[in-house]
Amino acid sequence: MTHPLAAGTVGTPAVNIGIFAVFVLITLVIVFRASRSSKTAVDFYAAGHAFTGPQNGIAIAGDYLSAASFLGIAGAIAIYGYDGFLYSIGFLVAWLVALLLVAELLRNTGKYTMADVLSFRMKQKPVRTAAATSTLAVSFFYLLAQMAGAGGLVALLLGVTSKTGQAVVIAIVGVIMIAYVLIGGMRGTTWVQIIKAVLLIIGAAVMTVWVLSKFGFNLSNLLGEAVEKGGKAGETLLYPGAQYGKTGTTKLDFLSLGLALVLGTAGLPHVLMRFYTVPTAKEARRSVTWAIGLIGLFYLFTLVLGYGAGALVGPAEIKAAPGGVNSAAPLLAFHLGGEILLGLIAAVAFATILAVVAGLTITASASFAHDIYANVIKDGAADDKAAEVRVARITAVVIGLVAILGGILANGQNVAFLVALAFAVAASANLPTILYSLFWKRFNTSGALWSIYGGLIVTVVLIVFSPVVSGKPVDPKTGKSLSMLQGVDFHWFPLDNPGLVSIPVSFLLGYLGTVLSKDKADAAKYAEMEVRALTGHGAEQAVQH
């Protein structure tokens, strides 16, 4: 068997591109058909509230299981062992917060976006603006992560190692994604996510069974081999600590990460928006149930795939490959099933990125068009709905272009890590506000503004002044540090993930903002909100076509 890296690439680029092109073609056809019913706002933003619980659940899994989950976690487990597994657990348990506290209440109270719920009993304009700002910020971080993942994947699978070449491919991915959103709206986006979810889970299942079969379906044997191939790390791969256990600071970082992951999901605007695509709160509940099942299953697969890559490919080869840590899963596919399997898995990975960025883009553009344009600038004027959808489409293009640029600049960072940062912002700026809004009677406009803006600012500031952006030690072998910016050091916040500080601070700000202001909460509005949220009275109905 030819050494996979003989030509500086894995497998044959032609096969990889070919399979991916087939996926894009099929999904574009589906998106075109979806576009026939994507004219009105309710169609474009929420697919007419017409998807079923299970369909939406599959779409949620497709929206949520990003490149970070597939490539990033498998890679992290292959190189660092158990500490990579922690990401999965945080990502999964987080869904209980969404299930128990948020999903149904949101569906009953709002229309299309997170801001609908946050501004329900508050002063509309300032709170909508704040919520939209936060939505755009979270979506941006998340988009960066996905597009950066595309760059790394391209390096590995198409042998494109020049930064310019990678930039071109990132641009192509971005353009296709813009097409999905522009043409198909939420309906098209949802179908792409459903298809991708099915392909991803089947692909991962096949690989998992294959890997296990190489070890007699004995997990213990698989782990043993991973330890042997693990070189110096050896046994430490099996329990926590290889990545995060070195110093007191890194341990706090681990805790911070754990918090951000578990509290971030229920604050991710693109996740929240998915709850509106079903007819009732009960279907929203069913969606989350299906999503939890599929997501849980997938993370069990990545546990096997991660250690499998460590055992069958080996950390040395993974680290040396173009794409680095993120190359673990594709390399494993090549080792198992040669070019064809690699091509399929690579196509699935690209599809994964596409589906997620489409979801993020539609969320961000819906937020701008519905929250800012329609409600703040146009004062809620419902007359020209077509104009609102047009604005949403234009915004989608702009966001797509920004994502392409950002992806080119962020190329090279570990994807799972960037995503964890997006989670920190969501957990800090959004979740406290959502919870206070739904459950705390006294919460008022001032409190909402303090917790959204305050949470956002604190998180971003801490990230900017953290080792992520500057100040990590330079690796003598590569001459570079892992920080985003080389050659400067202005960090004073010691943790990579700000969650441990930013989340409590945000809760505190929401509390202070409320009690320090003279503004009394609207008790009648709160009562109305409670009734709506809990019973579904007055909720947006599904649109029949």
Place this chain on the structure above:
Amino acid sequence: MTGLFLAWYLLYVLLADYAHEFMSQKLFGNINVALVFGLLQFLSTFLITWAYIRFADRKLDPLSAEIRASLEETP
């Protein structure tokens, strides 16, 4: 319920963070406490989901349907 599962999750994170000795104890072959604990988190997530669905189907849905009906009757 939310408080409970968050506390259980936090316990897991803290153990994973600070109790490496405990977590690295092997139980069957190469399967150690850490792995078992992690998988237990998966199990608890599925169980809590299932329990909530049952609770919602039996208690919450009839209740909210009742309230909705009486609201929609009232002129």
